[in-house]
Amino acid sequence: MLKQSDAIVLRTYPLREADLLVTLFTREEGKIRGVARSAKRSKRRFGGALEPLTRVRAYYDQKSGQELVRLDSCDVIESPLMHDVDYERTVALSYVAEVLDGLLPDHDANDAVFRLTLSVLPHLEAGSIWMPLTYFDLWMTRLMGLLPELGACIVCGEELNGSGRVFFHALADGLMCPQHKRLASSEMSLPSRQLAAEMFRSPVDAFAAEPWKRQRGADLRKFLAQCIERHIEGKLVTSIALARLD
Numbered sequence: 356m357l358k359q360s361d362a363i364v365l366r367t368y369p370l371r372e373a374d375l376l377v378t379l380f381t382r383e384e385g386k387i388r389g390v391a392r393s394a395k396r397s398k399r400r401f402g403g404a405l406e407p408l409t410r411v412r413a414y415y416d417q418k419s420g421q422e423l424v425r426l427d428s429c430d431v432i433e434s435p436l437m438h439d440v441d442y443e444r445t446v447a448l449s450y451v452a453e454v455l456d457g458l459l460p461d462h463d464a465n466d467a468v469f470r471l472t473l474s475v476l477p478h479l480e481a482g483s484i485w486m487p488l489t490y491f492d493l494w495m496t497r498l499m500g501l502l503p504e505l506g507a508c509i510v511c512g513e514e515l516n517g518s519g520r521v522f523f524h525a526l527a528d529g530l531m532c533p534q535h536k537r538l539a540s541s542e543m544s545l546p547s548r549q550l551a552a553e554m555f556r557s558p559v560d561a562f563a564a565e566p567w568k569r570q571r572g573a574d575l576r577k578f579l580a581q582c583i584e585r586h587i588e589g590k591l592v593t594s595i596a597l598a599r600l601d
Contacts, residue, residue: 358384358417359412360381360382360383360412361411362429363409365408366378366456372395373392373393374393379426380459385463385464388422388423400427409433411431414428415427435448443600444479450593450597458495458586467498471494475487485568486559487559489572501586509528510531521545523543524536524537543575543578550572
């Protein structure tokens, strides 16, 4: 009997002549991997449904003892291709998919992360990617238990809630006061720390009407990306592509 679940497509890889290996983030079972037989040929079963970050209704089954499921078909609920797509938006969508794939364990349902992703995706529009990316990274690190305490220096415990300077480093697990910052540390501005506090209090929709240039929250996004990369023990490929955007 086929299982079914609301799901978000994360990755697809060629497998043999006409098949695809698909990674899905399902609402019912978390991240799963499966084989879509003849997906390159079957427009009826998979036409347009396997693009990254497409929201689908997935139908699949899994035999006992097998790691990969058999993906029978997908019905498109919402597709990025329904809206304007430029290079900037493509990179942003790929970044979200890479972070989800890197952080989510297999077969571990996480409704909070699923809802976060659904709330952010509509705001990832052409020419307007930096606010939703900041919100996604902040909440993703928090929900996955990766976000360190932001209110105190990780070395001495001094409170950092005032207007004093605050620093972070790619190899450190939190923020540091000026006295204990490491060599080659980066500074996080007070506006960015205040922004993080605001985003913890409000839904992503609350920030949609504001003009949002790339510079806003850039230091916060760098800090959050470093938190993610320490956990996955590798560099986010799409983070490099984001850094190269004009």
